[in-house]
Amino acid sequence: xxxxxxxxxxxxxxxxxxxxxxxxxxxxxxxxxxxxxxxxxxxxxxxxxxxxxxxxxxxxxxxxxxxxxxxxxxxxxxxxxxxxxxxxxxxxxxxxxxxxxxxxxxxxxxxxxxxxxxxxxxxxxxxxxxxxxxxxxxxxxxxxxxxxxxxxxxxxxxxxxxxxxxxxxx
Amino acid sequence: xxxxxxxxxxxxxxxxxxxxxxxxxxxxxxxxxxxxxxxxxxxxxxxxxxxxxxxxxxxxxxxxxxxxxxxxxxxxxxxxxxxxxxxxxxxxxxxxxxxxxxxxxxxxxxxxxxxxxxxxxxxxxxxxxxxxxxxxxxxxxxxxxxxxxxxxxxxxxxxxxxxxxxxxxxxxxxxxxxxxxxxxxxxxxxxxxxxxxxxxxxxxxxxxxxxxxxxxxxxxxxxxxxxxxxxxxxxxxxxxxxxxxxxxxxxxxxxxxxxxxxxxxxxxxxxxxxxxxxxxxxxxxxxxxxxxxxxxxxxxxxxxxxxxxxxxxxxxxxxxxxxxxxxxxxxxxxxxxxxxxxxxxxxxxxxxxxxxxxxxxxxxxxxxxxxxxxxxxxxxxxxxxxxxxxxxxxxxxxxxxxxxxxxxxxxxxxxxxxxxxxxxxx
Numbered sequence: 132x133x134x135x136x137x138x139x140x141x142x143x144x145x146x147x148x149x150x151x152x153x154x155x156x157x158x159x160x161x162x163x164x165x166x167x168x169x170x171x172x173x174x175x176x177x178x179x180x181x182x183x184x185x186x187x188x189x190x191x192x193x194x195x196x197x198x199x200x201x202x203x204x205x206x207x208x209x210x211x212x213x214x215x216x217x218x219x220x221x222x223x224x225x226x227x228x229x230x231x232x233x234x235x236x237x238x239x240x241x242x243x244x245x246x247x248x249x250x251x252x253x254x255x256x257x258x259x260x261x262x263x264x265x266x267x268x269x270x271x272x273x274x275x276x277x278x279x280x281x282x283x284x285x286x287x288x289x290x291x292x293x294x295x296x297x298x299x300x301x
Numbered sequence: 302x303x304x305x306x307x308x309x310x311x312x313x314x315x316x317x318x319x320x321x322x323x324x325x326x327x328x329x330x331x332x333x334x335x336x337x338x339x340x341x342x343x344x345x346x347x348x349x350x351x352x353x354x355x356x357x358x359x360x361x362x363x364x365x366x367x368x369x370x371x372x373x374x375x376x377x378x379x380x381x382x383x384x385x386x387x388x389x390x391x392x393x394x395x396x397x398x399x400x401x402x403x404x405x406x407x408x409x410x411x412x413x414x415x416x417x418x419x420x421x422x423x424x425x426x427x428x429x430x431x432x433x434x435x436x437x438x439x440x441x442x443x444x445x446x447x448x449x450x451x452x453x454x455x456x457x458x459x460x461x462x463x464x465x466x467x468x469x470x471x472x473x474x475x476x477x478x479x480x481x482x483x484x485x486x487x488x489x490x491x492x493x494x495x496x497x498x499x500x501x502x503x504x505x506x507x508x509x510x511x512x513x514x515x516x517x518x519x520x521x522x523x524x525x526x527x528x529x530x531x532x533x534x535x536x537x538x539x540x541x542x543x544x545x546x547x548x549x550x551x552x553x554x555x556x557x558x559x560x561x562x563x564x565x566x567x568x569x570x571x572x573x574x575x576x577x578x579x580x581x582x583x584x585x586x587x588x589x590x591x592x593x594x595x596x597x598x599x600x601x602x603x604x605x606x607x608x609x610x611x612x613x614x615x616x617x618x619x620x621x622x623x624x625x626x627x628x629x630x631x632x633x634x635x636x637x638x639x640x641x642x643x644x645x646x647x648x649x650x651x652x653x654x655x656x657x658x659x660x661x662x663x664x665x666x667x668x669x670x671x672x673x674x675x676x677x678x679x680x681x682x683x684x685x686x687x688x689x690x691x692x693x694x695x696x697x698x699x700x701x702x703x704x705x706x707x708x709x710x711x712x713x714x715x716x717x718x719x720x721x722x723x724x725x726x727x
Binding site for chain 1: 346522667
């Protein structure tokens, strides 16, 4: 991800409620899948298969508070990333999910107004560094928490693996 | 400073830290279970030859033991080869350990003041040992395996002081479910929780582990119970680790808290039950109505310890599991199983019609050993009741204390333990 792409454009694929947990995002029965790309096949499999079918590359998901609560399973983040979700915008995130997302290079944006002011189908522009969401469909501008410089560095590098690879290259 | 702040200050080489500061802390212990395979893959991808300190890494197989599929068998095999190559001696293979959190505790891996990270959300459990212990993801753990340190945002602390007495049949599980119901699934998100007060100090180490374990279900980053004689005696007697008391393991009297809650445990007048499909949908048992159960599960890192099996053996001794219900007992570790055999608990449970699974996570994560069919209902002493957690998305899991699980297994529906005890007297 280049510095310019700290601005993301995409469409809201779906709007979810509060406390979307990691079992809902990625069922525990598939935790023995350790190939990250393959996790995408099971995104929302039990709870929202229709949402998984609807996601187009670069689409955003909007959710309420505490998105990603529950298990530390990184597959929950991987399944979203490799389903080509462009970013998750939520009122708030559970802390392990938030860290996993930064570490795998999936943009996560906390915005208290996310749920009330964003609808499926709307086009958005997100400024990760500045901390804002522009709703291109309605013209509304939303506040969002800017990602801190450490997170920007990781997301820009494509995640922790490329970041550490570069850092520890012999 | 609070205890969380003190430990992070020490581990990051600073005199003091305050909430929301970012610090880089040295990690004392890094634990993983089967997902060590994901860590291993990220580690190999990064391309560093050796882990930072093979003595500080612990790997414990527990989620799928013994291997339930060829795929898992290959994962276990890859990990055996990896720990051998890296010289990681603290590896607990099938039949040598049990659930990771129980094994860390009973083998003396965790001591007060440590920074512990684990690729399991319930790593918060180890705050019962005075450690700053929290869950992280697999790729982040690969970074720890390489660098031996990690960045943390210093959490604000919620202090929960508990006084009063538990009513009969009320336990630590009911207290923490009550708190989760009150504070919500994100009530302690990004926060540290300090439990203290006269009642907490009277609890066994096993019961304290229930509180710190389930604090995760209100989002806590870490949770602590006091480092007192009860804990130091446990460490000395069970693990041979002699630790002095130290102000380092206590919050300062003038520590700043985001919030202080005072709880009178006597007010929790009946068992608490978390309803499907959220841990914070908690009600007192009498508000449930009639809920027949097909399966009762006693086990997990939350409630699979000796005292949990004891209460179940007490209630099931001389009684029978209901004909339309099956009861699964999963001791948290090989040691718990051995002790439960020695004390006669296992014989009572089997005689009552329960099946005893091998120590491990059992059906809690929904992969094997007790999966629910569509339409089935389970009462469980585990920690999560999310949609599809234990099997079909059309099954339902209720969470409660070991006493409620055992009594419900006898009654075939969710029931207050005193009802079956009363029957016996009548």
